[in-house]
Amino acid sequence: xxxxxxxxxxxxxxxxxxxxxxxxxxxxxxxxxxxxxxxxxxxxxxxxxxxxxxxxxxxxxxxxxxxxxxxxxxxxxxxxxxxxxxxxxxxxxxxxxxxxxxxxxxxxxxxxxxxxxxxxxxxxxxxxxxxxxxxxxxxxxxxxxxxxxxxxxxxxxxxxxxxxxxxxxxxxxxxxxxxxxxxxxxxxxxxxxxxxxxxxxxxxxxxxxxxxxxxxxxxxxxxxxxxxxxxxxxxxxxxxxxxxxxxxxxxxxxxxxxxxxxxxxxxxxxxxxxxxxxxxxxxxxxxxxxxxxxxxxxxxxxxxxxxxxxxxxxxxxxxxxxxxxxxxxxxxxxxxxxxxx
Ligand SMILES: Cc1cc2nc3c(=O)[nH]c(=O)nc-3n(C[C@H](O)[C@H](O)[C@H](O)COP(=O)(O)OP(=O)(O)OC[C@H]3O[C@@H](n4cnc5c(N)ncnc54)[C@H](O)[C@@H]3O)c2cc1C
Numbered sequence: 001x002x003x004x005x006x007x008x009x010x011x012x013x014x015x016x017x018x019x020x021x022x023x024x025x026x027x028x029x030x031x032x033x034x035x036x037x038x039x040x041x042x043x044x045x046x047x048x049x050x051x052x053x054x055x056x057x058x059x060x061x062x063x064x065x066x067x068x069x070x071x072x073x074x075x076x077x078x079x080x081x082x083x084x085x086x087x088x089x090x091x092x093x094x095x096x097x098x099x100x101x102x103x104x105x106x107x108x109x110x111x112x113x114x115x116x117x118x119x120x121x122x123x124x125x126x127x128x129x130x131x132x133x134x135x136x137x138x139x140x141x142x143x144x145x146x147x148x149x150x151x152x153x154x155x156x157x158x159x160x161x162x163x164x165x166x167x168x169x170x171x172x173x174x175x176x177x178x179x180x181x182x183x184x185x186x187x188x189x190x191x192x193x194x195x196x197x198x199x200x201x202x203x204x205x206x207x208x209x210x211x212x213x214x215x216x217x218x219x220x221x222x223x224x225x226x227x228x229x230x231x232x233x234x235x236x237x238x239x240x241x242x243x244x245x246x247x248x249x250x251x252x253x254x255x256x257x258x259x260x261x262x263x264x265x266x267x268x269x270x271x272x273x274x275x276x277x278x279x280x281x282x283x284x285x286x287x288x289x290x291x292x293x294x295x296x297x298x299x300x301x302x303x304x305x306x307x308x309x310x311x312x313x314x315x316x317x318x319x320x321x322x323x324x325x326x327x328x329x330x331x332x333x334x335x336x337x338x339x340x341x
Pocket of ligand 1: 145219220222259262263265279280281282297315
């Protein structure tokens with residue numbers, strides 16, 4: 001019987017990364033196409049932490065969880081984590097390994113695949129099982145102009161998957177999960193890199209986009225730096241994070257890290273407000289799964305309105321200041337007035 005293994009990434013705040021739950025639900029779907037393959041998680045963490053996650057694993061449909069704990073694993077380390085992962089994978093022999101395309105996952109997955117001499121499809125936005133039972137991993141290629149579905153000739157078949165591409169299970173999938181503790185053999189490994197401290201990035205908005213409940217995105221229609229300042233004020237007023245279309249990034253109005261779309265980030269906030277963004281398909285694919293979408297555009301035929309729940313046809317330089325004024329006047333605490341349920 002085939003089996004699918006996920007890397008259960010632990011964040012620096014000691015939580016399971018949300019991508020683990022997104023991949024867990026997707027893995028259930030893939031497992032059904034593989035005659036009910038088993039789904040397992042690989043957890044590498046500091047001693048005692050695994051206990052905190054057991055209920056989450058049981059409720060997320062995992063058949064097995066392989067746990068390697070040690071006090072040397074308090075912070076992510078490429079050398080230690082990849083050694084442990086490779087040892088466990090050699091023992092368990094999963095057919096498919098899925099890893100979140102996070103900073104940590106993008107570092108770890110290639111180390112694992114090169115040690116195991118197997119293929120890795122990086123930064124996928126789609127996963128399926130083909131008629132031969134192989135993992136069919138889809139990712140943008142040629143700068144996003146084409147979508148390529150890639151098969152791996154060797155086992156295990158590996159893929160990293162962008163966070164927020166898949167949804168977590170809408171309800172618990174309870175399983176009789178078996179927890180298997182494995183003693184990591186890392187005593188003799190000298191780390192080449194020592195963790196000193198985490199330093200928060202300069203642009204905290206970039207770091208927060210992934211988990212933002214409200215995103216205010218600006219496009220070329222915001223026109224200039226003053227336009228983006230207005231956008232930032234608006235975002236601040238409703239407790240949102242600022243993002244941008246590629247059009248705005250190409251104009252130098254915003255950093256590429258906050259670009260939404262095919263060649264940027266995929267986001268699924270509760271509320272996405274698109275300001276002066278036309279709604280090109282390459283932008284839409286990065287935000288269409290937001291719970292509610294509002295568009296502000298002076299062209300009533302702009303395609304962004306086709307994916308919006310509601311829209312303002314008007315000049316962003318008139319509509320946004322008016323919205324800020326209304327929100328501020330409605331109550332001192334503007335953010336609490338926004339009902340995003
Ligand atoms: C391979 C490839 C990958 C790409 N990847 C991405 C990606 O990841 N993300 C992305 O966003 N794009 C991406 N693009 C680019 C995409 O095709 C569009 O060119 C881009 O999204 C357009 O950005 P925009 O909507 O800001 O600009 P425009 O298309 O120029 O739209 C500006 C909009 O602002 C409106 N407007 C102008 N002035 C005002 C005003 N005063 N008030 C209100 N509205 C106003 C206009 O009516 C217009 O609808 C990619 C393209 C390619 C070829």
